Amino acid sequence: MATDQYDYVIVGSGTAGSVLAHRLSADPDVSVLVLEAGGNRIPPEVDDPSSWYKLLGGPVDWGYTSVPQPGLGGRRTYEPRGKAPGGSSNLYIMMHIRGHASDFDNWAYQGAAGWAYEDVLPYFALLEDQEDATAPTTGTGGPQRVTNAGRHGPNPVSRAFIEAAVELGHQEIADFNTDGPRRGLFGTGWHHIDVADGRRQGTLAAYLEPALARPNLTLRTSAQTTRLLFDGDTCTGVEYVQLRPPAEIPGRTVRDGHSTAAAPGLHTVRARREVIVAAGAIESPKLLLLSGIGHPEQLREHGIEVTAALPGVGENFHNHVLTGLMAEVTQELPAPAQNLSESALFLSSRPGLPAPDLQIAFVHVPFDVIVGRSHPNTVSILPGVVRPVSRGSVRLASADPLAHPLINPNYLGDRWDLERMVQGVKLAREIFATSAFSPWYKQELQPGPGAVTDEDLRTFVRQKAESYHHQAGSCRMGVDDLCVVDPELRVHGVRNLRVVDASVMPAVPSGNCHTAIAMIAERAADFLTGRNRGARRA
Numbered sequence: 001m002a003t004d005q006y007d008y009v010i011v012g013s014g015t016a017g018s019v020l021a022h023r024l025s026a027d028p029d030v031s032v033l034v035l036e037a038g039g040n041r042i043p044p045e046v047d048d049p050s051s052w053y054k055l056l057g058g059p060v061d062w063g064y065t066s067v068p069q070p071g072l073g074g075r076r077t078y079e080p081r082g083k084a085p086g087g088s089s090n091l092y093i094m095m096h097i098r099g100h101a102s103d104f105d106n107w108a109y110q111g112a113a114g115w116a117y118e119d120v121l122p123y124f125a126l127l128e129d130q131e132d133a134t135a136p137t138t139g140t141g142g143p144q145r146v147t148n149a150g151r152h153g154p155n156p157v158s159r160a161f162i163e164a165a166v167e168l169g170h171q172e173i174a175d176f177n178t179d180g181p182r183r184g185l186f187g188t189g190w191h192h193i194d195v196a197d198g199r200r201q202g203t204l205a206a207y208l209e210p211a212l213a214r215p216n217l218t219l220r221t222s223a224q225t226t227r228l229l230f231d232g233d234t235c236t237g238v239e240y241v242q243l244r245p246p247a248e249i250p251g252r253t254v255r256d257g258h259s260t261a262a263a264p265g266l267h268t269v270r271a272r273r274e275v276i277v278a279a280g281a282i283e284s285p286k287l288l289l290l291s292g293i294g295h296p297e298q299l300r301e302h303g304i305e306v307t308a309a310l311p312g313v314g315e316n317f318h319n320h321v322l323t324g325l326m327a328e329v330t331q332e333l334p335a336p337a338q339n340l341s342e343s344a345l346f347l348s349s350r351p352g353l354p355a356p357d358l359q360i361a362f363v364h365v366p367f368d369v370i371v372g373r374s375h376p377n378t379v380s381i382l383p384g385v386v387r388p389v390s391r392g393s394v395r396l397a398s399a400d401p402l403a404h405p406l407i408n409p410n411y412l413g414d415r416w417d418l419e420r421m422v423q424g425v426k427l428a429r430e431i432f433a434t435s436a437f438s439p440w441y442k443q444e445l446q447p448g449p450g451a452v453t454d455e456d457l458r459t460f461v462r463q464k465a466e467s468y469h470h471q472a473g474s475c476r477m478g479v480d481d482l483c484v485v486d487p488e489l490r491v492h493g494v495r496n497l498r499v500v501d502a503s504v505m506p507a508v509p510s511g512n513c514h515t516a517i518a519m520i521a522e523r524a525a526d527f528l529t530g531r532n533r534g535a536r537r538a
């Protein structure tokens with residue numbers, strides 16, 4: 001090993017970890033090590049925006065399964081998470097959604113001072129390089145290239161979806177990320193997507209790879225952190241296991257000029273300044289628990305000594321939830337284009353709600369690959385509850401650091417989430433039934449004509465609801481007793497340790513959350529470097 005001491009040690013090179021690696025290593029006087037559990041090979045499907053679904057269940061996916069979900073009739077759900085440099089940013093469907101202004105105000109109301117919409121807005125702008133100016137606060141010149149799906153030969157059936165939503169009385173808007181009178185999201189329109197020149201622009205391409213040539217940034221892959229190390233209450237470094245790289249994966253190797261590989265086995269590395277855990281909403285709480293930070297009773301169950309009693313670690317875990325309606329269409333569909341999900345509709349389930357709590361996504365391919373084999377000309381409408389009230393947990397299954405934890409999103413645990421899903425299914429049917437959609441509509445394949453009553457639809461939802469892949473909240477920021485990190489993302493009760501990823505969100509924003517996670521990491525970079533780029537641009 002070249003050295004076992006760095007200024008910063010970042011655990012995880014996913015969405016947040018890549019942003020941090022880029023921003024912290026911009027100072028040549030600071031040394032940064034990033035430890036990534038996944039290997040250094042990137043399959044070609046990562047770069048091709050239309051191929052994301054081929055990555056699911058493959059070698060760059062942790063491939064988690066939830067514990068049985070009572071709200072889904074006891075089913076377990078599949079919970080994909082990226083495992084490679086880029087993390088889940090290699091799997092995501094590239095929809096670029098900031099969230100509704102009230103999402104962030106809500107974080108601040110809950111004690112996360114400094115995270116209100118006005119505070120975070122400049123950080124959204126500075127991370128973006130958007131090709132058009134469809135909203136007044138659009139960012140340009142940032143690392144994240146963003147294009148408008150409507151401007152790049154979208155599938156005509158995606159346009160029919162927008163027209164159908166307009167026919168039902170929804171407003172067509174030019175940008176979901178606008179902050180006009182309704183403060184974002186409400187309406188139908190084209191997605192902005194993290195795709196440029198036909199390639200995925202996740203945080204691997206936007207942030208991590210451009211920084212890897214810097215001599216002060218080291219990426220170590222197949223290196224899974226197993227424990228945080230402490231001297232008293234000060235985090236001094238981490239223990240990690242250098243795994244054998246996974247079997248050869250076709251694709252490219254991350255350009256890692258300054259990477260070093262340790263010999264297989266257990267190693268320690270010291271952080272002179274701080275350790276930053278950016279392992280995602282499932283692995284970050286797991287790592288804290290393995291290191292003795294959590295509910296003392298849970299730690300004792302696994303024979304783990306208490307470093308800091310923080311009963312909120314792993315609690316407040318939640319996710320958006322969706323299901324899929326499929327309709328066979330009358331005409332041969334043009335070949336899949338862009339990210340397959342070009343248009344959407346955001347609305348609230350009842351009048352008077354300040355933000356949308358339903359996202360109706362449209363994909364111009366079959367939601368279910370098995371149905372798609374016999375009915376290739378099939379499109380899907382995916383209603384999702386994006387302000388869920390159900391809360392679950394992430395807990396240790398054992399003290400073995402390589403074991404998967406117990407993942408409980410508690411989907412539809414609260415009846416309101418179920419009823420809103422049913423409402424979304426009905427709305428999707430209304431969209432299929434519009435005259436705007438009629439040139440395309442042939443027949444409904446799922447749930448199908450047999451599902452008629454509300455109880456039929458509840459049964460359908462329980463049988464077919466799935467993860468929306470926006471797991472969050474398991475190391476919540478704030479100041480009450482169940483918070484894990486303070487508003488500057490420092491872990492309560494210890495020193496020199498932060499968590500920076502989806503787990504710190506008190507509540508997941510009302511839409512796809514990749515952009516908000518990148519924003520969190522941008523802000524964290526300022527906390528760490530003492531800069532205030534937000535103030536300058538506000």
Ligand SMILES: Cc1cc2nc3c(=O)[nH]c(=O)nc-3n(C[C@H](O)[C@H](O)[C@H](O)COP(=O)(O)OP(=O)(O)OC[C@H]3O[C@@H](n4cnc5c(N)ncnc54)[C@H](O)[C@@H]3O)c2cc1C
Pocket residue numbers: 011012013014015016017035036037038080081082083084085086087088089091092093094095096097223224225226278279280281283284287468469470471500501502503511512513514515517
């Ligand atoms: C299929 C899919 C589609 C999605 N589509 C969208 C979308 O269109 N738009 C959107 O906004 N969001 C989308 N998302 C959600 C979004 O991708 C994630 O919320 C986001 O990438 C999570 O970022 P993160 O930094 O919290 O974690 P991750 O990006 O998951 O990063 C965690 C990293 O840490 C590594 N790691 C974990 N444990 C350890 C350890 N012990 N030691 C070392 N390394 C470790 C992991 O391998 C990973 O690289 C999608 C997600 C999926 C899976």
